[in-house]
Amino acid sequence: MSSAVVLKPPVLSFKDTGLSVTDGITGNGIWDVASEINWEFSLDQGATWTRGTGSSFEVTGDGAKIIWVRSWDDAGNKSEIVRVNCVLDTTAPAALGIAGQTEGVTNSLKLSGIEPGARWEYSLDEQRSWAPGQCSALGILGNSLSRIWLRQMDVAGNASDAQAFDLQSPALVAHEASGNPLQPSVLMPGLQTYLIHGVVVRGDADYVTWDIPKGQKVLSVKLVQYLSEDAIAFYALQRNKVFDAGVDVSRMLVYGHMGPSDLGRNVLANVSKSQLGEGAMTLWFQQTGPSPTQYAIEVVLAPAD
Incomplete structure (x- = not known):
């Protein structure tokens, strides 16, 4: 009596396009099949089977x-059945609701209509690239950005229509950051994502301070826009409500040069967690050369570990 032929089952895979690559929620219905011989698939738990062609369905x-x-x-002969579950979601979420208001010298964009599990994103380069935001509002202080694009991304990776928001609206305030290290401009409290933006040139430094509340930490400080003929500017951060370190680098949390090659780099990546918690932090940003430099720096707060 001949023994049964055991066939090797196919390998089934798909691209999980969502915000999590392990949650099984995807906006892409294409499944890849790797099989050494013929294969077939069923979507009704084996009631009917469809013969496969090529390497996907x-x-x-x-x-x-x-x-x-x-x-x-x-x-x-047939192999063992490979069984998988997923959720297919190809429907884009609705566009965000955006309401701008001003508190002190900070403009706040309040976002509404965010789907459960979704995140919101912003773009400063006319939608060529996107960065994620935290919480449901964006604080903005400065005088160089003219508009910002905003959208939401659902758990399956579908993006809503992007909306442009005019940052030069008469309802908002354009604020040139303070040039006085002992009286820096103050970001309004209560948010988790901030953008500091401006134009600096030799002799015109910007100083901005913010408070990290109890139970929070500063997660990152990143350069997200840099437009200048001069590829090098200077930055420093001090753990204080003013910048009174002068040029004493031993009193600075971090310091160094910033330019196009630093876009997206978290300058706090190697700083001890003990230095990132509750208290004040002040930014010094300066261009020492004669070329005007337009910049935007993202500051993100998050719950402490």
Whole structure:
């Protein structure tokens, strides 16, 4: 009596496009199949089977999916069934609601209509690149940005329509950051994502301070825009409500040069967590050369570990 032929089952994979790559929620219905022989798939738990061609098949229709795949040969042998579950979501979320208001010298963009589990993103370069925000508002202090684009990204990775918001609206305040290290401009408290922006040139430094509340930490400080003929500017951060360190680098938390090559780099990445918690922090940003330099720096706060 001949023994049963055991076929190797196919390998099934898909691209999880969501904010998490392990949650099984995707906006892409294409499934890849790696099989040494023929294969087939079922979307109704084996009631019917569809013969596969090539190396992929497409699942359509939003909702939860139960997918079975197996190999087969011309003699009627079949492999074990590979079973997977996923949720297909190809529907883009609605556009964000955006309301601007001013407190002190900080403009605040309040965002509404964010779907559960979704995140909001902003763009400073006319939608060529996007950065994620925290919480449901964006604090902005400065006088160089003219507009910002905002959208939301749902858990499946679908993006809403992007909306442009005019930062030169008469309802908002354009504020040139203080040039006095002992009287820096103050970011309004209560938010978690901030943008500091301005134009600096030799002899015109910017000083901005913010408070890190109890139970929070500063997660990152990043250069997110830099427009200048001069590829080098200077920055420093001090743990204080003013910048009174002068040029004593031993009193600075971090310091150094910033330019196009530093875009997106978190300057606090190697700073001890004990230095990132509750208290004040002040930024010094300066261009020592004669070329005007337009910049934007993102500051993100987050719950302490």
